[in-house]
Amino acid sequence: MHGHFLLFPLLSLILPSTHGWGDVGHRTVAYLAEKYLDNRGIQLVDDLLSQDETPEISDAAVWADTVKRALPYSRPWHYIDAVDNPPESCGLDYQRDCNEGCIISALENMTHRVRNPFQPINEQAESLKFLIHFLGDLHQPLHVENKSRRGNDIPVTFDNRHTDTNLHSIWDTDIPHKINGLKHNLKHHDEKTAAAEWAYRLYSSGKLPPLPAEDCVDVIDPLKCLLLWAGETNAINCAFVFKNGVEWLERENLGGEYYDGAVPVVEEQIRRAAVRLAAWLNALAAVRNSAGPLVVQGDLDWGFSEL
Numbered sequence: 015m016h017g018h019f020l021l022f023p024l025l026s027l028i029l030p031s032t033h034g035w036g037d038v039g040h041r042t043v044a045y046l047a048e049k050y051l052d053n054r055g056i057q058l059v060d061d062l063l064s065q066d067e068t069p070e071i072s073d074a075a076v077w078a079d080t081v082k083r084a085l086p087y088s089r090p091w092h093y094i095d096a097v098d099n100p101p102e103s104c105g106l107d108y109q110r111d112c113n114e115g116c117i118i119s120a121l122e123n124m125t126h127r128v129r130n131p132f133q134p135i136n137e138q139a140e141s142l143k144f145l146i147h148f149l150g151d152l153h154q155p156l157h158v159e160n161k162s163r164r165g166n167d168i169p170v171t172f173d174n175r176h177t178d179t180n181l182h183s184i185w186d187t188d189i190p191h192k193i194n195g196l197k198h199n200l201k202h203h204d205e206k207t208a209a210a211e212w213a214y215r216l217y218s219s220g221k222l223p224p225l226p227a228e229d230c231v232d233v234i235d236p237l238k239c240l241l242l243w244a245g246e247t248n249a250i251n252c253a254f255v256f257k258n259g260v261e262w263l264e265r266e267n268l269g270g271e272y273y274d275g276a277v278p279v280v281e282e283q284i285r286r287a288a289v290r291l292a293a294w295l296n297a298l299a300a301v302r303n304s305a306g307p308l309v310v311q312g313d314l315d316w317g318f319s320e321l
Contacts, residue, residue: 035150035151035154035190035284036186036187036190036191037076037079037200037205037209038187038190038191038194038196038200038205038209038212039150039154039186039187039190039209039280040072040075040076040079040147040150041072041075041076041205041209041210042190042209042212042213042216042284042288043075043146043149043150043153043284043287043288043291044071044072044075044146044150044209044288044291045071045072045209045210045212045213045214046213046216046217046284046285046288046289047071047288047289047291047292047295048071048213048292049213049217049288049292050288050289050292050296051292051295051296052296052299054296054299054300054303055292055295055296055298055299057299058142058295058298058299058302059071059142059295062128062135062138062139062142063143065135065139066136066139066143068143071146072206072209072210074142074146074147075143075147075150076147077143077147078091078092078143078144078147078148079147088120088144090114090115090116091115091116091119091120091144091148092117092147092148092157093116093151093157093164094106094111094112094116094117094118094157094158094244095111095116095159095164096111096159096160096244096248097110097111097160098159098160098161098251099161100159100161100251100252100255100256101251101252101256101257101259102252103252104248104251104252105248106158106241106244106245106248108237108241111160117148117151117157117158117244118152118237118240118241120144120148121145121148121152121240122240124141124142124144124145124148125233125236125294125298126236128141128142128145128298128302129233129234129298129302130302131302145294146291149290149291150287150291152240152243152287153243153283153284153286153287154185154186154247154283155185155247155248155250155251155254155255155283156181156182156185156186156251156255157247158247158248158251159248159251159255161251161256162181162260163182164182165180165181165182165185166181166182166183167180168180168181168182168263168264169264170184170263170264170268171266171267172188172267172268172269172273173188173192173267173269174269175188175269181255181263184268185255185276185280188269189273189276189277189280190212190280192269192273193212193277193280193281194208194211196208212284216281216284216285216288229293230242230243231290231293231297233294233297234301243286243290247283250279250283254275254279
């Protein structure tokens, strides 16, 4: 477990935008995960969110992005800066890349916090909302990458739109929106409708292969699973995201051939995030039902008193 998790609010002044899949993607992960929850998992989500300000699971899934300004110390929890060099080499080193806290250590600790049913209910709910969001972020390739500030410093053109567009933002938003025929600046209701429809298509299409039976689920010692999944996501940066190099990315219109190749990658990562989230919540619910009081690391300041 990582002990160096005290973060400085001033980081928020220099860190780029980190919106994971964007609201539509995060809501889709949540809606799709709902379809794989067992009865105990459903009850866990309902128990923790029913009295919360975001009782609906897709609203809970985007909450962590809405509080980044109010909780600037949470910004680095959305990613890990893997210091590698795609497309030549990909890989992450947990000790090196997560020295002051990152998405992996955040997920590890949120898992422990949700696992403990004896904490104040508002803290359990907040931990669950972070967990739902960060499991989505962990499957966005540029949230497990350091190159060019996670792609934020790579200007690109997407369908002839190049103003305020970078590699990170098209993976967050432009590609998911184009998959679903959406415009930018969606209203809240339209986001939720689009996400619910996308989740239904992914669930019912039969086009996506199942996860391997041995896929990792360990909420008692979660680090090994989280590192496995992060490494899998990071490898996509070499296999596809940066495959043709930065100069090519900056020169080409990424709304054509690149988009066509990205679609199955995005949909597979959304599906993996959802299925793993559901399995994680089901496992947490099972442990909570049989648990005595569990000890959460005491040397970490999670800032819940500030919420």
